Amino acid sequence: MENGLWMKSFFRFLLSKKRTPDSKVELAYDTIEEQLAGALPELRPAAEQYWRVEGAEGQDSGAYIFFESMFGCYVEVLLVLDGSPSRDRLLRRAFGFVEEMFASGDVRVGELAYVGMFEGMDSWWIVRAKPFIGKRAAARMDRFNAGWRSFSASDVPAGESKWRGPDIIDLFNVRAVIASELAAEGLGLDDIPGVTHT
DSSP states (O other): OOHHHHHHHHHHHHHTSOOBTTBSSOOOGGGHHHHHHHHSGGGHHHHHHHHHHHOSTTTSSOHHHHIIIIIHHHHHHHHHSOOOHHHHHHHHHHHHHHHHHHHOSSHHHHHHHIIIIITTOOHHHHHHHGGGOOHHHHHHHHHHSTTGGGOOGGGSOTTOSTTOGGGOEESSSHHHHHHHHHGGGTOOGGGSOSEEOO
């Protein structure tokens, strides 16, 4: 999606939502799936695939399943890829949304952000994500994962590397979304790590 088009869509989304002193947008657990798809419109095709398979928001298995299986897959695939301007832009936007989740007055949204995005992540994931982790997320990580800031590439065990690509299972065409977003950099679906099962 063109950067200008994305910005217009994102600002329309921001203007349509309730604002609070602590957050640009008041994110709510009961509508977080739609809010994520609105804030990151390139993910809408994957979100709609999820809703077709799992049921509409509120009728599906819940925000944790949506967040971990669709959004988590998106972030993981992007982290596995080598850095590039478009890949890094997508990760900044994704982690920016997570940062807003931590600012929500709905405590369940912050818990979803931590559990769905950070809890139990391998050291390779943390090392690759570090440049994109915001202040609120870092503060939460400091509380629950002491020592994460000192992780470096040398701390990643031999069997645990960024090349986990074949182990990534994409159930909602997230890889196709990423391929579309990175096509201008010469990447196609075959270049995107993981396996898609729909």
